[in-house]
Amino acid sequence: MELLKQKIKEKGEQVRALKAQKADQSLVDAEVAAIVELKKQLNGITGEDNKNKNKILLKVPKGTRDYNEIEMAIREKVFSTIISVFKRHGAVTIDTPVFELREILTGKYGEESKLIYNLEDQGGELCSLRYDLTVPFARFLAMNGTQSIKRYQIAKVYRRDQPAMTKGRMREFYQCDFDIAGNFDPMIPDSEVIKIMIECLTELDIGKFTIKVNHRKILDGIFEICGVPEEKIRPISSAVDKLDKSPWKDVRDEMTNEKGLDPIVADRIGEYVKLKGGKDLLEKLYQDQKLCANKNAKGGLEDLVLLFKYLEVFEVLDMISFDLSLARGLDYYTGIIYEAITEHSGPPTLEDGTKVARKLKKDSDEFDETTIGVGSIAAGGRYDKLVGTLVGRTNSDIPCVGVSIGVERVFSILLQKYKPEQVKANEVEVYVIAVGDGLMEDRMKVCAELWNAGIKAEFMYKAKPKLQPQFSTCDRYQIPFAVIIGKDELDIGQVRIKDMRSKEQGGGGGSSVKRSDMITELKLRLGKV
């Protein structure tokens, strides 16, 4: 932070110096823009909002944000990495509206339903912004009679949650979903979805991660044999889901006090949900006769045996942690569930090894971002009943399994890795520069030739630009080549091509080529032939 303040001070001095030298306005503008950028970074760090002195409060709605061109360049790389994995596995893409009829979303999200954004009733249908991409996907399947599809969808979803912006927890955020719908043999699509999740996270290069896996039927079986009444199974499951951020004591409190569970039952659950491991744990549970006598638990264990076999074939079993505390909040899962976590996922750990308790900022409903982690960075599971529920007939069920990559959380991790100046947002290959009297129309003509040949090119939007600002623009945007035109050379049908990345600097330089060879020469240098 001190470094930023120092930088801002230095830049301020540079601007004053440039002004004193009566430097070209574009140079001054560039420095001023750099200062504004630095100040924004500083505000981001100190958590101060831009103090606004204007008539309209210029801000984005709480929990949402803009992305500038540097951030977008990183985000587009994230999206294209993920899409290339999805396509490698044969996925197609579909699109659905940002809002849905409200009744389609109702009753699908358990305790989280209160976080749904509604559209105002302005006459006509009652609608809400989508909360995830899964329910709209199920609605798409039900409506179109699609029997099987492997689809991805990358789109924004909306949750009226407490934001923690720098941790990628926002009210408007992207989800990158991949789902396989259709009647297939057990655990084959499930294992491929987990393989895809691992390929995505590996290629995104976010560091070490683990995939926690569990099965809703095993959890349900555990709840049943521990004595949880049927109507409390989903609420108790929601409580268990908080074990990644809260200690057992708090979760037990929620079960017994808030949700009225018998403390003896809670303690029995506690014995199970602290278990984690690999194939060994699976074998251990198979020896638990009470558990295996339960139909749900038995079915779940059999699924996991098959899943682990397939994951071994895919050579990814070593990344899996079978974790009985994983429950996932959403109501619609019916089979295996999983989520990926990294070292950034959990809250910070104190010196004594305990985890920092999450708390809100003073006088605010936003989280204090130093008290929380980014959470899971990918998650999903099997949901075999959702389509049938929407259609209202169980014989219309279409079994589905999928994963959602938490791209905002991935982005928040990657943003810390990249320095803004390392990212090239602009892809311009050639800058057309005039020496002498502006040559406005000639620059336009040369540029149009380049565009028509598919070369990315720009020129300065000034009728009579000076030479130096034209060169500085090349440098600022790391444009690799300049085409330099002058009256005398144009008259004899020549232009100069200069490689701006070479050290040789100054107004001159570059090699003369015939105007008619310009495109061929540039394509050669750009590796476009």
Added chain:
Amino acid sequence: MELLKQKIKEKGEQVRALKAQKADQSLVDAEVAAIVELKKQLNGITGEDNKNKNKILLKVPKGTRDYNEIEMAIREKVFSTIISVFKRHGAVTIDTPVFELREILTGKYGEESKLIYNLEDQGGELCSLRYDLTVPFARFLAMNGTQSIKRYQIAKVYRRDQPAMTKGRMREFYQCDFDIAGNFDPMIPDSEVIKIMIECLTELDIGKFTIKVNHRKILDGIFEICGVPEEKIRPISSAVDKLDKSPWKDVRDEMTNEKGLDPIVADRIGEYVKLKGGKDLLEKLYQDQKLCANKNAKGGLEDLVLLFKYLEVFEVLDMISFDLSLARGLDYYTGIIYEAITEHSGPPTLEDGTKVARKLKKDSDEFDETTIGVGSIAAGGRYDKLVGTLVGRTNSDIPCVGVSIGVERVFSILLQKYKPEQVKANEVEVYVIAVGDGLMEDRMKVCAELWNAGIKAEFMYKAKPKLQPQFSTCDRYQIPFAVIIGKDELDIGQVRIKDMRSKEQGGGGGSSVKRSDMITELKLRLGKV
């Protein structure tokens, strides 16, 4: 339509035949899916909604729609064509939230403001869905202190308008915007924006189009010298904007009856707004002494002289029609305005040469789609005051000029050109097929090898699939290569590679290669080396 009904009947007979033959379920499923698709097309044409017999009404909100994988493949091609033009001109991209604080959108859209979607007040800030990408862009500039940027943004916007779905007029639709912000010499960015618009529409291959151009200052000058009171200038301008869809008589009625303009003034306006032409019209207006004595009109004419000169340099002047009836509805334009129209833009023409009057469907607020055209397919203009208005200080103005490509309208034109079966939604390169006893784990292992080598591959999600359905899948999805594995060949370290596009058919075929050479051989055949 009769053709579709015929096709549906034929497919139905095929399904019955397949069932009679006890054909593999996947073949039957494919045919059933094809029927559902055809029925949807038929419903689209006849305007019938899906009659729904289920508990929840399974539909998307009015004015919105899903896009299936075939439609998305076409849409993604449209987007990538447009993005490549934008990037060729040096654009970067940014992203802004789908909803904005309501007060930021207030008062920016003139008569259209009533079409803004509001979010329900669920506590906290009052927000509305964005109506376009221009006001959020201006808000972005004002908030971030950006002095100059050349940016594109492709995103959804929302308008509570009367939909006409097959004409690309929807309540949720994409805009593809390109804007240049910054203080530059006159008409240089303006001419480049028009050049970009022409490049996009040319490369999208939508057929012949024309760019109508006008200037807000010329229009204002005309209104002033005709005697329109200042407070009526924007409303009268809105009325003029309807001349592309309504005859002069109706527009004159709106001016005189609804908007209380003196009929003599209206008739004077009528004389001007019927003028259209090219450079000749510009010269003619220069000889109109009354017009040239008006400061606004004079300034506008000077801009157009310069603009036409630059467009001539870019070799696109022949596509331009200077049209005094072009007004554009939005309030924020301050300089040149333009829109692109095609033969599909206007309403259908009757035999006597008059245009069909637009009307609503019976008992509905949706348009009868046979009475309207797709409208303009790209439009934009200069807006120099919008950023300053948001900041609340005119000295904070950042001049901007931009264009929005009407991608939904382009899509509706292209959809008529492509046949669904010509579009390959899925990019799979290799299908892994087992001969014999399923070889589940071996198929998985081979597929994982292919994925790890960056080859797009799939296998059938069945433990013991029959041979024929595996081959049919290749054919149905036009997958070019099959890797065929059998126990005996695997034992001696071999697999077979079969080019599925060659005529040679049946269970056998393909050439044997060593398992260890499989990747190299496939990459060679796929042109990946």
